Each structure stands twice: as C-alpha cells, then as structure tokens.
Amino acid sequence: MIGTFARFDIVNFATPVRRVAPALLLVVATAVATPLPVFAIGTAAIVMSLLAANPFAADERSHLDTLYATLPINRRNVVLGRYLALVLAYLAAALIATIAAIIITLGGGHSVDVLAFAAANVAAFLVFAVSVAVQLPFFFSVGATRARPMIFIPAVVFGGGAALASQTGLLSRIDFATAISANLGIVSAAVVVIAVAALLGSIAISTVRYNRRAL
C-alpha cells in the first residue's frame, strides 16, 4: 500500500507536466548557464526541497486529506508513501540534472570528472534529505498553509551555515574538494547514512504527528 500511495502521489505531483516543467527547466538552465554544469545537481536538490510543500498544499486545496481518510490506507502508510514519492521525485530530478550536466560538459569539449559528479550527487542528496527531514514533520503536523515558513528553513540553515563558515574562515582552511575526492567512498557512505538517518527520524516524527492530527 506504501507503493500504491507513492505512485498516486508522484502522478499527482508530476501532472499536469506544466506544473513541474519550470523547475526542471531551471535545473537544465543551470547546467547550461553556469560555469560549472555540475551546479545543476545542487540546483535540483534546492528546487526539489522547495517543492516538497506542493503535495501538502494540494492536499489542503482539494481536501485530499479527507480522501486519504476514506481510502483503505492507514496514516502511517500515507506518511511513508509521501516520503518515498518525494525521494523518487528528487532522484529523477537529480538524474536529469546529471545527464544535462554531462551533456553540457562534453559539448563544451571538456572531460567529465566522475569523482566531482559523484561528490556533487552525494552532497546534493544530503542537502535534499536534511531539508525534507526538517520540513515534513511540520507539514504533516499542521498542513502546508500553517507551516509555510518551514519552506524557507532549509535555505536559512544552509545559507546561514555557509555564511558562518565563510566568515570564520573555515572554508579557506579546509580543501573540501580534495578531502572528499581523496576519501570519496567513505565520505559518500557516511553522507548517505546521515541522510537516511535524518529521513528515518523525520518519518518517525511525522507519523506520530499525522496520527494525532484532526483532519
């Protein structure tokens, strides 16, 4: 039933196509217009984090929470299905971003740095996972309208963190690219574990909150 709900949610999320086309065009445009096409992968993470509120807004607009309450699916599976749908939607966007970035890189006569692409994807997944993990418990708890400020929390956290690191000189003291490239396997595994742990913790909170919510 989790898969059934995820499929239902993805179809709602992605159709009509005009609803998601601007976001995907932005991802591709980033690959084309920025000096480093690999930035498109980060753009995919940010864009999909911002779009995570959309299914909840649609729930409110069309009384879909009432629909879920009448369908033979329990609330825990609604929560799990939505997380699964969002992760799958992100992975699709990341794939499009990666393909676009590779095409632009090769089209520009450059070689593809596989390690850089892999590192970008791992880092972007962490950004997406933490963003979603922070936002979704609020959306499940009170709905998209009342939790609207949460849309900006990930941007504030990551932007603020980056600004703080920059101001304190942390960024200049550590060569992240070299450090990550030298230990890509370990770093990737650690990042994926952190991302998945964040999502699992978030799922647990969302399940409790959604179970308690009056629909």
Add this chain to the structure above:
Amino acid sequence: MTDSAVKVTGLARTQGAFHLGPLDFELPTGLVMGFVGPNGSGKTTTIKTLLGMVRPDSGHVQLFDEMEPGDASTKDRIGVVLDHLFVTPEWKVESLTRRLGPFFSSWDPAAFHGYLDRFGIGREAQIGTLSRGEGVKLSLSMALAHHPELLILDEPTSGLDPVSRVDLVDILREFMVDPKHSILFSTHITTDLDNLADLILVIDDGRIEYAGTLDGLREDFAMVHGTEQLSRAAADSVMGLRRTGGRFDGLIRSDATPLFGPSTVIDDATTDDVIVHLARRGATQQESS
C-alpha cells in the same frame, strides 16, 4: 454477517467551546439511521470520529462489531459521501478508477462506470466543472464502486435540487436491498428520511435528544400552541418556546402533556419541528447564559 455496523459508547470530544457527548448509540446491520440536528450540533464531528479523522477524548467506536475506525481494513468496507467533493478539481472523472481503484480490494470499474452512466456524468468531464448535484452523484458513484457494506453520508442532499435528491434516495433504497448493508445518513432535510430511515438519532448541542424509530419520535414529542397563561412548570417543559402577541408555541415531550390546560392545542410533532425547536432552545439557553 456482523450484528452491528456502528456501535458508539461514551464518545466525547471537546473542540474549543463545543462539547460533544458523551454519545451512546448503535446502528444494527441492515438498517438505515437518520442522523439529524441543527447546524453545529455535532453531526460532522461524530461522523469524523467514525471515520477515524478525529480522535475522541474518551469513549469508543466499533465498526462491524469489533473493527477500529481509521484502520485500512475497516475503511475498505465503508463508502463515504460528504457535503463536498474531496478529489482534485483538475482530475478527469475517468481517471478516478486509475487513481483510486488500486487502494481498494474490490473496486469495480464496471460498477463505477454504470453509476456514472446512470447519473449522466461524462467520463471525460473535468471534476471541477461538475455542478453541485453532479458532484454529489460522483461522490456516491465513488462510494459505491467498491461494494461497501456501510455507507456514511454527511449532508449529501444539502443544496441539491428535488430531482437529484429523489435520485439519490432511490439509489440508497437499492443499496439497502442487500441485508448486509447499512446506512448512516446525516441531514437537516428531514423529508429525505421519510420512508427510508428505520432509526433516527436527533442530536443538539453535542447531546443526543432522541434515539429510536421515526414513529417513536413522533410519539415522544408534540407541538403545543395556545394563548393561555402557562404555569412555571408548563413553561419550563416547552422547548424553543416562542411568544407572538398573545400566542405561544413550542415543542414538548409527550409526557408533559398533563401540564397544559384544555385550551392549549397539542399536535403531532414532525421531525422538522423537533429539530427547529431544539435548535431554538439551544439559542435561547446560550442567550440566557
């Protein structure tokens, strides 16, 4: 076959200043229960509790003898029609089988299409373009397409034209041909319940005022009209007492009849009389407090 479609015991819930319950009632399998009361009396909150949409502060709801509200297996046996559509307006009618069918163990596309054809709802129509009446008929088609045993209807006839209301009631009568089927039908248009409801539950201000048969309701309540000066006891027994010029009218319980003098006219109460005067009593109590 289960004995009881719905059994509510000591159900209570507080929402802000509104207190629901404690409610106790039972809908035996094979019967239709009309659930009536004025706006804001607690009908929708009670129905939401039956559907697992809100949790009671205390008390218990059992469906189909021993099943919990909100469980997937319980919901697979219930069809729901509310006073608003709860699907996306941009969807096409035809897409509902593809979108919703996979959730149900026994969604029947042929039955769904049969109801659509019967109601004259175009399969290619966008749901947002449907009229209020068509929306209710679509809701009913969705509710019946998975062959439920229990239909829960919350104000489905509100805002419908008379023809649509008759169509809806006809469908409900057909549904009740199967002895395993039951209906809980919330409405404030009590004429919909004539010749349909076996039982009636009257709720006002969160409390059950009457639970029994429709005939019993007419026996338990009566309307009084007159011009005489009422004794304190008689006046206290009148619910929704209204004085116009030198005349008064109101609702009483039949056992209060001896309190009134010979010049008071006592008539049978209709279901509407009961609801109107209970609501008026509630308003009067709020004003006096």
